[in-house]
Amino acid sequence: MLLKKNENKKILAGLVVLGVIILASGYYLTRKPVSHNAMTQESDNQGSLTAHGGTDAPQPSSKIEGTQVVRGNIVVKPDIDYKKLKTDKSLNQLMKERKKKLGLKNSLDLVVRSDESFKIGRVKVSMRDILEKAFIKKGRVFQEQIEESGVVKPGKIRSYGIYVVRPGDNIWNIHFNILKEYYESRGINVSPKADEPIGRGMSSGVGKILKFSETMVIIYNLKEKKVDTDINLIEPLSKIVVYNMEEVFSLLREINYDNINRIQFDGKTIWFPAKKS
Secondary structure, three states: OHHHHHHHHHHHHHHHHHHHHHHHHHHHHHOOOOOHHHHHHHHHHHHHHHHHOOOOOOOOOOOOOOOOOOOOOOOOOOOEEHHHOOOOHHHHHHHHHHHHHOOOOOOOOEEEEOOOEEEEOOEEEEHHHHHHHHHHHOOOOOOEEEOOOOOEEEOOOOEEEEEEOOOOOOHHHHHHHHHHHHHHOOOOOOOOOOOOOEOOOEOOHHHHHHHHHOOOEEEEEOOOOEEEOOOOOOOOOOEEEEEEHHHHHHHHHOOOHHHHHHOEEOOOOEEOOOOOO
């Protein structure tokens, strides 16, 4: 009797296993195959849902109505560091090229654009900041162009010459060295004494240009970060002289050097003979 019960249990267990096998076979036979693309799409959708925080989150769209994709190149501006001029070959070469375009070599230390920054010692300063303070000093408004994106840009990119003031320097000699190099690049030899008075203590034409040049430059105090007027009280790397090269060369281009001693200057305004056409 006991034997029969055991046999019945074995038969029942076998039937259960057989039923499970039949059901499983039917499921796999009727299931549709999933393509690789569908699997990829499903994976992408799951990734998108996870990134947005759940299955109820909106799906990303490749095109959103009313929007516009803006593409542009990122401009990497040079790291203009005065201390690296002798060790950084690329910076040294860049400054040489910029000065060469102006017809200058040694009378300036740096040539910096109005949208650039530079570093003297431990102080980093932007040309925009210097120009803003210089305009305020003269009671003028520093104008800029605001684009549709909200980015503020100078209306026109200009080049500015930077001379780092050394102990013993004076503004007169700094101006004179620039003037000499400018004319030498154009084949005109300027005498080292050309800035000295002529006859009865009258100022020479070069002297008058140098005196007028004092009204055209910006003296910037790096330590106090302000526009200054005096370069006599200085410490190393404490002050710089900033030249608007466009203004300087616009003046010098109008001068016929053969008639330079006919220039008139009253302390504010300078007159020079008209160039022959």
